[in-house]
Each structure stands twice: as structure tokens, then as C-alpha cells.
Amino acid sequence: MTEREAISDIIDAHRHLEGSLLPILHAVQDRFGYLPPNSNRLIADALRVSEADVHGVISFYHYFRQRPPGKHAVSVCRAEACQAQGCRQLEAHIKTRLGIDFHDVTDDGQFSLEPVYCLGNCATGPTVRVNNTIYGRMSAEKVDRLFERLAVDTVRLLS
């Protein structure tokens, strides 16, 4: 199945819903990890809205990605319980360590960084998620070790 066919299938599966644009965008991102470049036009045509309308919604919600995430998609919890445990300092450290801001991807494509608001791990914050794994009680040192291990694992996989 081509990317275009997959997007069309997703649109067909959701277009009957009221306010179908958001469910379609979520489903496309779930499928591809981001919103592929031609998805805006396909969605706009199917819903009979303008591409600018679709783009406006995508731009409003930072959750939606318009380019592929890094191999290691890092999310830092910014919600209250994690704030009380120092997540803002940890967030600053991670940004410096990776050399990117939120909603960005490292030049080598290894890491992307997103904010998130509660990962259900409030008792053991600060909390960081990498892809589907949650890490609690994170510190700058633990994050450094984790990122080094992930980078080494990637090199091992490629060699």
C-alpha cells in the first residue's frame, strides 16, 4: 500500500465523524509518526476545506509533527507534579545536551524533543519518555547516561 493509499484509507475511516479533521490528523500521525507532506492536500480535498484551513489546525496544535521524529523521540513532562520535582531544570539540561528546542530534531536525526503534560508517573518525577518507555526520577546525570546508551545502541545496530 502506498503512502497516499494509506492516507486515503484513514480519511475514509474517519470522515463520517463530526469534526473529523482532528481524528484524521491524529490517525495519520499515529500511522506515520508525522504528517507526510502530501497529507494536507489529500485531507483538505476530502473534507472540502482549504489546505490553509488544515495547516492552521496543524500549526495551532504543537502535538502535530510536519517532519519525521528522531529515532529516539524524547518527551519531557512539564506538568505540576514534575515541576515540583525540578523538571524545568531537567528540561533546560536536555535542550542544551541535545542542542535543540522543543518540537525540533537533532541534525543527525537521532533525537527529537517534545513537551508533554503528565505521563501518569507523577509520584516518581521528573518524568521523561523515550519512544514508548517511561523513565522516572530522572536527573541530568541519568539523562546523559540514557542518551549515551541510546546513541551507542544505534551505532551498534547500524554496524
Ligand code: FES
Ligand atoms: S506530572 Fe509528570 S508524570 Fe504526571
